[in-house]
Amino acid sequence: MTQAFLIVLRLLALALLGYFAYRLWTGTRSFTTRGVACVFVGALAWQIIAGTW
Amino acid sequence: MKGFATLLWLEYRRSRVWAAALLGSLGFWFWGLNQVTVTDVGERAGIRVAIVGIAALVGIIVLCFMIGRIRGETRRGQYQILLLTPPSGYLHVLARFLFALGVAIVYYVSIGGLLWWVALQAGIHPDAGSVLQLLLAGPFYGIGMILVPFLSWTLLLMVFSSAYRLSGPNWIPGIVMVAGTPFLLRWIGDGIISVSYSLPTWRMYAGLTALAERFSPEELEITVNGVPVAQEPLWIMLALSVVMLIIAGRIWQEVEG
Amino acid sequence: MLAQLREVTKRYVKTEGVRDLTLDIDEGQVMGVLGLNGSGKTTMLKLMAGLLFPTKGEITALGGPPRANRARLVYLGETDALYAWMSPHDGERFMGGLYKDFQPERYHELLDFLDVPRRKTKAMSRGERGRLRLAMALSRDVKLYLLDEPLAGIDLISRERILKSLVREWRTGATIVLSTHEVAEAEGLFERVVFLKEGRVALDTKAEALREEGKSVVSTFREVLG
Numbered sequence: 299m300t301q302a303f304l305i306v307l308r309l310l311a312l313a314l315l316g317y318f319a320y321r322l323w324t325g326t327r328s329f330t331t332r333g334v335a336c337v338f339v340g341a342l343a344w345q346i347i348a349g350t351w
Numbered sequence: 352m353k354g355f356a357t358l359l360w361l362e363y364r365r366s367r368v369w370a371a372a373l374l375g376s377l378g379f380w381f382w383g384l385n386q387v388t389v390t391d392v393g394e395r396a397g398i399r400v401a402i403v404g405i406a407a408l409v410g411i412i413v414l415c416f417m418i419g420r421i422r423g424e425t426r427r428g429q430y431q432i433l434l435l436t437p438p439s440g441y442l443h444v445l446a447r448f449l450f451a452l453g454v455a456i457v458y459y460v461s462i463g464g465l466l467w468w469v470a471l472q473a474g475i476h477p478d479a480g481s482v483l484q485l486l487l488a489g490p491f492y493g494i495g496m497i498l499v500p501f502l503s504w505t506l507l508l509m510v511f512s513s514a515y516r517l518s519g520p521n522w523i524p525g526i527v528m529v530a531g532t533p534f535l536l537r538w539i540g541d542g543i544i545s546v547s548y549s550l551p552t553w554r555m556y557a558g559l560t561a562l563a564e565r566f567s568p569e570e571l572e573i574t575v576n577g578v579p580v581a582q583e584p585l586w587i588m589l590a591l592s593v594v595m596l597i598i599a600g601r602i603w604q605e606v607e608g
Numbered sequence: 609m610l611a612q613l614r615e616v617t618k619r620y621v622k623t624e625g626v627r628d629l630t631l632d633i634d635e636g637q638v639m640g641v642l643g644l645n646g647s648g649k650t651t652m653l654k655l656m657a658g659l660l661f662p663t664k665g666e667i668t669a670l671g672g673p674p675r676a677n678r679a680r681l682v683y684l685g686e687t688d689a690l691y692a693w694m695s696p697h698d699g700e701r702f703m704g705g706l707y708k709d710f711q712p713e714r715y716h717e718l719l720d721f722l723d724v725p726r727r728k729t730k731a732m733s734r735g736e737r738g739r740l741r742l743a744m745a746l747s748r749d750v751k752l753y754l755l756d757e758p759l760a761g762i763d764l765i766s767r768e769r770i771l772k773s774l775v776r777e778w779r780t781g782a783t784i785v786l787s788t789h790e791v792a793e794a795e796g797l798f799e800r801v802v803f804l805k806e807g808r809v810a811l812d813t814k815a816e817a818l819r820e821e822g823k824s825v826v827s828t829f830r831e832v833l834g
Contacts, residue, residue: 318523321520322515322524324621325516325524326607327607327661328606330601330602331511338527339527342530342531349534354705354706358706360701360705364691364693365691428685429691431685431687432690435658435678436706437706607659607660608654
């Protein structure tokens with residue numbers, strides 16, 4: 299039950315992060331800014347997927 | 352050169368109230384140290400060292416606030432004016448950073464002076480080498496390891512956030528960067544730990560570790576010949592700071608106003 | 609050709625600021641950009657100044673990308689953006705330190721002409737701050753001036769006097785692109801008038817041509833922009 303709940307939580311977190319990533323990518327034309335956004339989004343995505351909760 | 356000097360002047364004019372408040376607070380901290388009237392010498396010294404620690408932490412917070420006001424400038428339109436000035440984004444970022452670093456050096460060398468006073472009040476008379484380490488080596492190590500990365504990160508955060516004109520939730524860039532930083536820091540920390548102590552260590556505060564000997568309980572004989580400080584964390588954090596400043600400058604060059 | 613726009617479009621997330629703008633601006637031309645609020649005047653001037661980058665199309669100013677040539681042009685935005693602690697003296701320090709083409713004597717003459725008080729901007733009215741910004745802008749000797757609503761906040765009586773002097777006395781020979789939504793001010797002022805509507809050029813004409821047709825800028829504005 300807890301496992302299922304955590305999986306759902308991870309999916310929701312990933313979905314929210316995906317929305318943030320979309321806004322960060324489309325919200326600027328600066329490639330360096332997009333690169334920085336990718337680094338932090340990537341760190342968060344890794345934590346959501348592979349980190350211990 | 353004249354342009355960069357003008358940017359430094361601009362930073363001084365923008366931030367002098369903050370800088371004056373921070374440097375003026377040294378008087379407050381010194382007054383606070385004098386208010387500690389516990390009779391036990393060791394306890395008194397310990398409380399005073401804690402107060403100095405708080406002063407050091409406050410310095411980081413105030414300096415980061417001082418340097419991180421670009422977001423407000425974006426809202427008020429001043430960022431737009433600065434974007435169209437001849438100096439490059441790298442110089443704008445560097446000027447802000449160097450001014451804050453200058454204030455930090457004065458503040459933290461003074462903090463080192465406060466620690467020296469605490470030691471003297473505890474009956475510890477450090478030798479000349481230890482005094483120099485208290486006033487210079489220690490503060491500079493702390494500035495390089497902790498403050499410089501913090502300032503660089505704050506500048507990058509502000510410039511990164513200001514690169515966006517999001518309709519709706521305009522806190523997204525800040526939240527993503529703030530939330531992502533601890534995880535990146537953990538990986539960086541793991542990396543630093545794995546390479547630390549590969550290079551020769553620096554021995555600091557050899558004269559002051561007499562404090563540990565003097566105040567250690569009789570049953571615990573502590574003999575310390577200085578604190579062995581690893582150099583790798585300092586160089587890695589400084590290198591990361593340089594990278595963050597360069598990226599901040601690059602973003603400044605690329606953003607729209 | 610001092611500046612060129614070639615099918616320039618600027619797209620925001622949900623709207624377009626300007627669409628398919630194509631304009632050639634000759635050296636020494638005094639050009640007015642007229643339009644209703646939201647017609648794209650500010651977007652066009654920001655694109656020409658290099659503050660914004662086009663989504664499509666190409667812009668050159670002074671022979672290259674505007675941002676790369678920012679040291680050689682003046683952009684005066686409509687935002688009231690001076691630092692609160694800045695006085696005219698600080699303005700001189702700021703401009704003189706950053707711009708090689710800044711002329712301190714001209715700056716002081718302009719401060720007097722525009723009646724700018726010698727105190728910090730936080731103690732100035734909006735109109736006084738606007739006049740200080742104008743003095744700072746016009747004290748630079750450049751070939752291209754981009755002025756977005758330069759007289760916003762300035763009282764009616766002063767506006768006409770300042771505007772006419774601006775074009776005729778302070779920067780003769782320079783290229784001036786000036787936007788205003790006070791259409792009546794444009795009469796007799798501009799050599800060329802561009803009317804923007806919903807981000808596009810609705811009409812691009814010489815003022816003389818309008819006069820020959822017996823039309824005024826005001827009547828043309830109403831006709832073109834409804």
